[in-house]
Amino acid sequence: MMFNVYRNKYRAAAGLLAVMLAFCLVLGSVPFAAEAAESLTVSPASSNAGAESNYNFTASGLNLAAGDVAGKGLDVVFPSGFVVSSSPAVEVGVTVNGEVYYAYVAPVVDSINSPYKATLTVPASIGLPQGGIVTAVSVKGLVVTNTTTAGSYSVSLTFTGPEPDKTLTQQITINPVVGNVTLTSPTTDPTGTAGSQVSVLVKGEVKDVAGQPYSGIGVNFSAKDPQESNVTLTVSPSSVTTMADGTFAATVQFTPTKAGTYTVMVSAGGESATFNVVVNPAAAARLVWVSPPTSSISLTGRTALTVQLQDQYGNAVNAPTDGVAVDLAAFDPTTKAMAGRFYNAATGGSEITSVTIPAGSNNDTVYLEPLAAAAGKTIKVEARAASLTVASANISVGAAPTPPSTxxxxxxxxxxxxxxxxxxxxxxxxxxxxxxxxxxxxxxxxxxxxxxxxxxxxxxxxxxxxxxxxxxxxxxxxxxxxxxxxxxxxxxxxxxxxxxxxxxxxxxxxxxxxxAADMTRSLNKGWNVLSTPLKLAGDGGLQALGFNDSNFEIAWTYVNGGWSQVTTQALNPLQGYFVKTRQAVNLNYTFKRAARVEEAVPPTRDLSAGWNLVGVGTNDTSKEVSDILASVKGKYAVVVNPGMGNVDGWTAVTADNDTQPKIGAGDAYWVYMTAPGTLAGLMAPEMAQ
CATH class of the missing domain: 2.60.40.10 (Immunoglobulins)
Known part of the structure; x- marks a missing residue:
């Protein structure tokens, strides 16, 4: 049985070989189409020197086994001078039997030794069919910084899976890029005159980013108006082309009418260099009123008017060494009658009929005062000088105001x-x-x-x-x-x-x-007591209350257990005083006003243990003894009324008495302190208005 099996197998194999031989004999007489040529395309095929570009590669006409691509390396090599980026990942597409298989691969770049080369490993898991034939491979989005040197370069794509490696190449073009524009002429800022043609010989050189001369590139010329920087003036020629050595030369011409500093720009390929042309005003040609009033001026008072020296293009011109004498006139344009006078100051000053624009200046200011006859009219003001166009302006004068009556x-x-x-x-x-x-x-x-x-x-x-x-x-x-x-x-x-x-x-x-006085107090002839709740105005002494040699004899005060005589010193708030008068006297108190907020604080006084002669800290006569001593509550025991001008009706009161007597403004009392304490006033100085 085994023999029969093998015999059957051999018969089957022999039959298959016979069929294949016959098929080959038949096809041998039919010509085959030629295989597609292997090729590599690279885009962009042309890019700028030094620029960062996203390159795409397509290798077609391949005949590679799938096993020589999946899990194998793919090297992209640029010439030295290019720099390949290791990010972002690129898209790799592999075509097998007409179907494309995609993978995203991170480029591996040796940035030290070979920054111009990227290795892409196609994942083995990409799913290529076993035994399949790869006919095309694409790489998209490889980020590369181009060399700065322009020229034609060869780029290669190498498959490292087959034996031997398979390499495809393609040429790319790197275009030159302007690196800088330098000027060799002019070396100093040229000058010109308004209204006259300015001619400047401009020479320079254009180099690419590699520092090499850039030939055949257009160089453009433009000039900016100094007063309107967004306005470009017409220059001739507007452009030239660099020569083989990258140099250029042209006589640039333009005719400015405004004085000032013009900026001339020389540009090529996005780079530029500039120089300035200083344009001076032309000769003085006219006088002009600068910004005359557009609305009515008052009939009363004076209005400032500025006369300026200008050239025919409106540029301000400085007066020469001797200045420029200008005659002034203000008149009714209908009757030609005088309608105003000129002065050399806004107020006061002197009347003038002319003014001199001084050397080195281009203007002077005068002050117009309309006459009463000009009320409600439009008058003409003129400034005149020999050989110059007259400055003239029409000015409306307001109506005569109604005079006040009350x-x-x-x-x-x-x-x-x-x-x-x-x-x-x-x-x-x-x-x-x-x-x-x-x-x-x-x-x-x-x-x-x-x-x-x-x-x-x-x-x-x-x-x-x-x-x-x-x-x-x-x-x-x-x-x-x-x-x-x-x-x-x-x-x-x-x-x-x-x-x-x-x-x-x-x-x-x-x-x-x-x-009205801030506070008053009446004293009898002989001994009296008094006090003040605040500092007194002026020198603050007894004399500030109205004492003098005719009504005053002597004064004493008691502080810290001792008596001292009071002469010219200021009276202290919250302190009591004994005063002997030669006659009855009425005192008027004027308190010192606070000039600063720091001074607007109620007064205080330190009391010692034992007897103290205490002044009343308020001019409010509704207060009681306990009110004025509230800040030392618990530290005093007895209050004695010495009389002598004080509120009558009581002689003494203890601290624990339920009924507390009233006080009088300017009173003084004996207070016995059981412990030291700080007495606080009940009123604050007013602010000076």
């Missing part, structure tokens, strides 16, 4: 003796001219000898104004309000002042000001 005063009705008081003077209409107003300061029907005034403010205590009753001030044209400031001596305390202002129409408004 004065109003605005002021606080309460003042503080010795401190400045502001009075606002208002008109019912804007002043059409300067007005002289008179100020009267009255104490009843008589001049107030203790008051002065000024138009300048001084916040210092007992500051004085430079003017008195019946003096005047100027209320300026074109204003509707201004302030005057009233000053008084300490004598004003308890008095009333009437401020009267007159000089417009029949109105004589008044502003009454009451100078």
């Amino acid at each position: 004065i109003t005063l605005a002021a606080s009705s309460n003042g503080v003796a010795g401190y400045v008081q502001e009075i606002k003077v208002l008109l019912d209409k804007v002043a059409d001219q300067n007005y002289t107003l008179t100020v009267n300061l009255l104490d009843g029907a008589n001049p107030a000898s203790w008051a002065t005034w000024d138009t300048v403010k001084d916040t210092n205590y007992l500051a004085a104004g430079s003017k008195g009753n019946g003096d005047t001030f100027t209320f300026p044209a074109d204003q509707q309000e201004m302030c005057i400031y009233v000053y008084t001596t300490a004598e004003a305390a308890g008095k009333n002042l009437t401020v009267k202002v007159s000089g417009i129409g029949t109105s004589e408004p008044t502003a009454p000001i009451s100078y």
Whole structure:
């Protein structure tokens, strides 16, 4: 049986060989089509030197076994000078039996020894059919930085799987790229004159990024307007072509009309170099009013006008060594009558009929004051100089204003003796001219000898104004309000002042000001006690209260268990004083105002254990003893009223007494402290206004 089996097998094999031999004999007489030639295409076939490009490769006409590609290397090699990137991954497509199999492969690059070469390993897992024939391979997206040297280069794709390796090559072209444009002429900034042609010999060289001369490339010329940088002027020639050695030369010409510094750009292939041309103004040709007013000017006051020296193209021209004398005129264009006067200052100054634009300057400013006859009209102003076009402008003058007829005063009705008081003077209409107003300061029907005034403010205590009753001030044209400031001596305390202002129409408004004292105290002849809750204005001593040689004899105070005489020193808040008077006297208190916020803090005083002569820390007579001693509660035991000008009706009170007596402003009391403590006042200094 075994023999038969083998015999049958041999018979079958012999039959198959016979069929194949017959097939070959038949086909031998039929010609075969030639196999497709192996080839490599590379795109882009042409790119710029130094540029980063994404290269694609297609190898076609292949006849490789699938096993020689799957899991094998594929080398892409550029010439030295190119640099291949190892990222991103590239797409590799392998065509077998008409079907394409794809894989994404990260290029492996030896950046030190061979940065121009990338190895791509086709994954064995790509799925190529076993025994299949590879007819094409593509590589897409290989990132390469081109060499900087232009020329034609050979790129190869090598399959390392077959024995031997299979290599395909293709030529690519690297185009030159401009690296820089350098100028050898001009070496300094040329100059020119507005309205005249500027001619500049421009020479230079263009090199590519490899530093080699770049021949046959166009070099363009352009010039920018100095006042409008986005405006390009026409130059001739507009371009030339570099010679074989990369150099170029051209006489660039343009005709500017504006003075200033022009930038001329020389560019090639995206690179450029520049030089400046300084264009000076042409000769002076005309006078021009610079920006004359376009709306009506006031009939009162003065309007600034600037006359400028210019060339025919509108460029400002500096006056020569002797300057340029300019005559001025303002007139009615219909009647030719004079319509205004010129001055050399906005206020005051002198009237002028001409002005000289000084050497080295191109303009001068004058001040026009219309005449009354120009009200509501359009007048013509001219500036004239020999051999120059006249500057002329039409200016509209506003109508004559309606004069004010009434004065109003605005002021606080309460003042503080010795401190400045502001009075606002208002008109019912804007002043059409300067007005002289008179100020009267009255104490009843008589001049107030203790008051002065000024138009300048001084916040210092007992500051004085430079003017008195019946003096005047100027209320300026074109204003509707201004302030005057009233000053008084300490004598004003308890008095009333009437401020009267007159000089417009029949109105004589008044502003009454009451100078009530901040606090008062009446003393009898002989011994009295007193105190102050705050520092006093001025020197702050007894004299600030109204004491003098005729009413004052002697004063003492008690501090830290000892007596000391009081002469000219300032009185301390919260401290009590014994004062002996020669006669009955009424005291007016004026407290010191705080000039800074740091000074607007209520006063304090340290009390020692034992007896202390304490002053009242407020001018509020509704307060009780316990109120003024609240800050030392628990540290005092007894309060004794010495009388002598204090609130009557009680002589002493203990700290634990349920009923606490009232206090009087300016009182002083004996307070027995069981422990040291800090007494706090109950009022703060006012801010100076």
